[in-house]
Amino acid sequence: MSQVFHEIEKKIIASLKDVQKQTPEMLEKSTSLSPDQVRRGIEWLKLKDLAIVNESTSSILTLGKNGKESLELGLPERRLLNLLKDGPKKLSELQKELGPIFGPAMGLCKKNNWIESSSEQLSSLSIPAELPGEKTIKQIRTEKLSKDKVDANDLASLLRRPDFIVEEVIKNKEISLTDLAKSIKLSESTGAIDVEAKVPEVFVARTHPLKDTIDEIREIFVTLGFSEINGNMTQPSFWNFDALFTPQDHPARELQDTFYLDKISAKKIGTSEQIRRVSDSHKKNWRYQWDINEARKMVLRTHTTCVTIKHLAENKPDEARVFSLGRVFRNEKVSYKHLVEFNQIEGVVVGKNATLRDLMGIQREFYKRIGITKIKFWPTFFPYTEPSLQTMVYNERLGKWVELFGMGIFRPEVTKPLGINKPVLAWGGGIERIAMLKYGLDDVREFYNNNLGWLRSATKCQ
Amino acid sequence: MPVIELSYSRLQKLIGKVSKKQISDSLPFLGLDIESEDKDLVRIEYSPNRPDYSTDFGIALGLQGLLGKKTGAVKLVVKKSNKYQISVKPQVSKIRPYVTGIVAKNGKIDDKTIKQLMVMQEDLHFGIGRKRKKSSIGIHDLDKITFPLVYTTTNQNHNFVPLNSDKELTITEILSNTDVGKDYGNILENSSHMPLILDANQKTVSFPPIINAAVTTVTPKTKNLFVEVTGINKADAEDMLSVVATILQTAGFSLESVQISGAKNSSPRLEQKKMIVSSSLVNQTLGLDLNTSKIISSLKKSRLDAISKGKNIVCTIPPYRFDIFGEMDLVEEVALGYGIQNLEPTLSPSQTIGQTSPISVVLKSLSLIMTGLGYHEALNSSLTSKRVLYEMTNRNTSKIISVLDSKSQEHTILRDSILPGLLENLSKNIHESYPQKLFETGTVFSLDNPISEKINFSCVSAHQDSNFTEIKSILQSALNTGFNMKIETKTATHPTFEAGRCANVVVSGKSIGIIGEINSKIIENYKIRVPVVAFEISLSESILKSL
Numbered sequence A: 001m002s003q004v005f006h007e008i009e010k011k012i013i014a015s016l017k018d019v020q021k022q023t024p025e026m027l028e029k030s031t032s033l034s035p036d037q038v039r040r041g042i043e044w045l046k047l048k049d050l051a052i053v054n055e056s057t058s059s060i061l062t063l064g065k066n067g068k069e070s071l072e073l074g075l076p077e078r079r080l081l082n083l084l085k086d087g088p089k090k091l092s093e094l095q096k097e098l099g100p101i102f103g104p105a106m107g108l109c110k111k112n113n114w115i116e117s118s119s120e121q122l123s124s125l126s127i128p129a130e131l132p133g134e135k136t137i138k139q140i141r142t143e144k145l146s147k148d149k150v151d152a153n154d155l156a157s158l159l160r161r162p163d164f165i166v167e168e169v170i171k172n173k174e175i176s177l178t179d180l181a182k183s184i185k186l187s188e189s190t191g192a193i194d195v196e197a198k199v200p201e202v203f204v205a206r207t208h209p210l211k212d213t214i215d216e217i218r219e220i221f222v223t224l225g226f227s228e229i230n231g232n233m234t235q236p237s238f239w240n241f242d243a244l245f246t247p248q249d250h251p252a253r254e255l256q257d258t259f260y261l262d263k264i265s266a267k268k269i270g271t272s273e274q275i276r277r278v279s280d281s282h283k284k285n286w287r288y289q290w291d292i293n294e295a296r297k298m299v300l301r302t303h304t305t306c307v308t309i310k311h312l313a314e315n316k317p318d319e320a321r322v323f324s325l326g327r328v329f330r331n332e333k334v335s336y337k338h339l340v341e342f343n344q345i346e347g348v349v350v351g352k353n354a355t356l357r358d359l360m361g362i363q364r365e366f367y368k369r370i371g372i373t374k375i376k377f378w379p380t381f382f383p384y385t386e387p388s389l390q391t392m393v394y395n396e397r398l399g400k401w402v403e404l405f406g407m408g409i410f411r412p413e414v415t416k417p418l419g420i421n422k423p424v425l426a427w428g429g430g431i432e433r434i435a436m437l438k439y440g441l442d443d444v445r446e447f448y449n450n451n452l453g454w455l456r457s458a459t460k461c462q
Numbered sequence B: 001m002p003v004i005e006l007s008y009s010r011l012q013k014l015i016g017k018v019s020k021k022q023i024s025d026s027l028p029f030l031g032l033d034i035e036s037e038d039k040d041l042v043r044i045e046y047s048p049n050r051p052d053y054s055t056d057f058g059i060a061l062g063l064q065g066l067l068g069k070k071t072g073a074v075k076l077v078v079k080k081s082n083k084y085q086i087s088v089k090p091q092v093s094k095i096r097p098y099v100t101g102i103v104a105k106n107g108k109i110d111d112k113t114i115k116q117l118m119v120m121q122e123d124l125h126f127g128i129g130r131k132r133k134k135s136s137i138g139i140h141d142l143d144k145i146t147f148p149l150v151y152t153t154t155n156q157n158h159n160f161v162p163l164n165s166d167k168e169l170t171i172t173e174i175l176s177n178t179d180v181g182k183d184y185g186n187i188l189e190n191s192s193h194m195p196l197i198l199d200a201n202q203k204t205v206s207f208p209p210i211i212n213a214a215v216t217t218v219t220p221k222t223k224n225l226f227v228e229v230t231g232i233n234k235a236d237a238e239d240m241l242s243v244v245a246t247i248l249q250t251a252g253f254s255l256e257s258v259q260i261s262g263a264k265n266s267s268p269r270l271e272q273k274k275m276i277v278s279s280s281l282v283n284q285t286l287g288l289d290l291n292t293s294k295i296i297s298s299l300k301k302s303r304l305d306a307i308s309k310g311k312n313i314v315c316t317i318p319p320y321r322f323d324i325f326g327e328m329d330l331v332e333e334v335a336l337g338y339g340i341q342n343l344e345p346t347l348s349p350s351q352t353i354g355q356t357s358p359i360s361v362v363l364k365s366l367s368l369i370m371t372g373l374g375y376h377e378a379l380n381s382s383l384t385s386k387r388v389l390y391e392m393t394n395r396n397t398s399k400i401i402s403v404l405d406s407k408s409q410e411h412t413i414l415r416d417s418i419l420p421g422l423l424e425n426l427s428k429n430i431h432e433s434y435p436q437k438l439f440e441t442g443t444v445f446s447l448d449n450p451i452s453e454k455i456n457f458s459c460v461s462a463h464q465d466s467n468f469t470e471i472k473s474i475l476q477s478a479l480n481t482g483f484n485m486k487i488e489t490k491t492a493t494h495p496t497f498e499a500g501r502c503a504n505v506v507v508s509g510k511s512i513g514i515i516g517e518i519n520s521k522i523i524e525n526y527k528i529r530v531p532v533v534a535f536e537i538s539l540s541e542s543i544l545k546s547l
Helices: A007-018 A024-031 A035-047 A065-073 A076-084 A091-111 A134-140 A152-159 A209-223 A272-286 A292-296 A305-315 A356-369 A412-418 A431-439 A452-457 B008-015 B020-030 B056-066 B090-094 B111-126 B171-177 B179-188 B234-250 B279-286 B292-301 B327-338 B358-372 B386-391 B419-428 B468-483 B520-525
Strands: A051-063 A115-117 A121-124 A165-177 A227-229 A234-236 A260-265 A297-300 A320-329 A341-350 A375-379 A385-395 A400-410 A424-430 B003-007 B033-038 B041-045 B085-088 B098-105 B135-141 B149-155 B193-198 B204-207 B225-231 B254-257 B259-261 B273-278 B305-309 B312-317 B436-447 B451-462 B488-491 B497-507 B510-518 B532-538
Touching: A007 A024, A007 A035, A007 A165, A024 A035, A024 A165, A035 A051, A051 A065, A051 A134, A065 A134, A076 A091, A076 A115, A076 A121, A091 A115, A091 A121, A134 A152, A152 A165, A209 A227, A209 A320, A209 A341, A209 A356, A209 A431, A209 B358, A227 A305, A272 A292, A272 A412, A292 A297, A305 A320, A305 A341, A305 A412, A305 A424, A341 A356, A341 A431, A356 A375, A356 A385, A356 A400, A356 A424, A356 B279, A375 B020, A375 B327, A385 B327, A400 A412, A400 A431, A424 A431, B003 B008, B003 B056, B003 B111, B008 B020, B008 B056, B020 B033, B020 B041, B020 B056, B056 B111, B056 B234, B056 B292, B056 B327, B085 B098, B090 B149, B090 B193, B098 B234, B098 B259, B111 B135, B111 B234, B135 B204, B135 B234, B171 B179, B193 B225, B225 B234, B234 B254, B273 B279, B273 B327, B279 B292, B279 B327, B292 B305, B292 B312, B292 B327, B358 B436, B358 B451, B358 B468, B386 B419, B419 B436, B419 B451, B419 B532, B451 B468, B468 B497, B468 B510, B468 B532, B497 B532, B510 B520
Parallel strands: A227 A320, B085 B149, B085 B259
Antiparallel strands: A051 A165, A115 A121, A234 A297, A260 A297, A320 A341, A341 A424, A375 A385, A385 A400, A400 A424, B003 B041, B033 B041, B098 B225, B098 B254, B135 B225, B149 B193, B193 B204, B273 B312, B305 B312, B436 B451, B451 B532, B488 B497, B497 B510, B510 B532
């Protein structure tokens, strides 16, 4: 227990050393602290086992409306008796004089045999020097008086009558020091503060946790020798689909999977040679009527591969390592595992000696650097790569293998029409999946909720 | 991707002498993902380029190869027959010109087999059939049909008892009253004449691509099958038939040919293809050094036939493998037969120096400056709603860019501004402690030949004492510290900001954005209980301009 005291605590302890039992009100006076400061000081001391708070209740009496009237004019029965002091008086006369109190006053005097009545008039029999209740009224007067200061019998007669006495029950606190507190030497703690006390929480402003993962992934690929390229999120279908050998009647191109922009088509989608050779590849291999208007339709890119393939078609490098990173879109129902918009990374290696095993090696090295060592490769299918693989990584928390990046070598049907003559290793995948592993999230929507509680506290777990 | 349910015990019977574990270990190396397992049942996902994997018969063929139980190409044995003939009338040419077919005899059809065939049929309809538009299959009880058949057209008053019905319906009734009619009727484009297959007794066999006749329904009592495929492209119809024929032969049926004539139709081919792959391409692509005999044995495990011819390998590809277009497809078949798990990853030395894009460099340094100034980074979607983007912020809606048919009400239009999203974020955080300070950088979209994409930077500060001076000094400090850029603020009006407390952000005489105190009615719209100040500027027209 800290032996460091706040100024308030010191003042209260000092005062209680002088006067051992005090109410909060007494402490206010003796310490010159505000009621709130005293209340807080007592609470702190109680928590530290330095103060004892005894709580009791007591009654405080004040005069009610009828009591105040009686203080001024006398009790109704006294006023009646006073009028009869000089001999009998007519009922009507008395009634006029006393008003509404006449009835109750007469009843009371009769009951006590102080008066007698004939047909028309009242006369007094005996007039006591002090009537029941008169003593109490005089004692209370206009003050508040503790109930134990008055004669209980005398009070009882008034309590039975309406609105003579108001009784208020109040709680009393009496504060005293514990033995431990009595031994405290206040002079020894001067200048110290409570270094063990709790402090208010402040929040560090931070970059977004998902952005941190994106940056980390970007850095890893840069250190592996890849350069970043940028491209548009809105793309003509030509680059998002046709250039990647996805036939125009392929289910993935339907409205329910892809976001098409309403009534927006691109006028220029590529060079005339690119368009001719891509359409020829479709007609020859997929056997259908290729339609340029279908290729002009603008879509929100469904993958960043469109950015990479366009870059390769424009630059036709013999050797290259490039990647692009950014938002992609799928027309899906939003759920704990699906977003309509998420981030993807897509990279390629171009080189005449590039092999599938190199592609696997790059993936393995990447996962190693983000802390994932348990991986395996399975065959899979993509329309634009052959052979195609997917990486499976082991999620320790879920206890199962989850699919991560897809990869493969671009098909000649994709590269040849665009004038790319060297093998192109390509890979890509969603970044949110990796970020979910890192932050231990089960709901991908959390990344875009911008819930300050989470943003202020998120910590990486892997 | 399609998912089907299989039983391990049935697969074991089809493959022959194999453990359950061997099967579950090998499935992924055929390219099949195991979705879930429950005792004997396993649900797997297959790629639509391999419709033969829509049944356990097809998967068993693949596993036999991979496990070395049976290798080499599956040969279709089709007995030539002239008992089964279809003549095609010229009038179908305009609507659904091609038909092909085959007869499958003496098979055992239990309920499970019927279920497998139905799944295969539906997956073929969806995938290569493109929802029955390109091609569609009918599978019938052969013994209920009298040959020769005729493929012709009829008018909409023609009637017959369709599958799953007990009364006669006209074509019109089928199209307007049945589920399949409603789903697929549009393929026929409301033509006055409808395709129809009739038997020798004028009995309706099928109304392609909509529905078969009830009389030819396949049941566990069926012994012999007749399969017809119709379509708009002859080659697609033949491809589809080759899958069905292969699966039926694997299921124990013996096949007999159907002769088709008339209107440019001819007998089905079901031919194997020959294709050459060079061993150097295989080794160069996979990064291996395999000799030709190893390549050949790998191809055989992938259920192709191959022989060597010098440095080349001549492959024989069964007709159902129409996913094989060229040499690279064969390289993949070698890789699968060799075993992906046997490919050791290599790390070839990097010959390039990596580089972050200049845009990423700028955005990252801006993020660091803003966190240094006490601002949290937020991330919002580019696709948002009219409510958030315009209604709540009182902005002009004249140039909305919408997407078609979004499944989510919250994601229907592309943002042209970042600020509304940040205000929405504040609105959702009113129970969190203040001050709340957020920033975001991201792409905004505008209509322009056809669309231009720019990068904006926006920032909000919400707390009891927030004011114009505070937010201006933040913007000024951020741009000056990070980019040595001086700004001016010139009086302006904007529907989102309070009149008299709003300015254009001007750099070198050009306005690049807006800054000020958010209009109190808008703050009320968002149910925020403290004043909010904000700015939004275009980075593309200032800091990123020269990149």
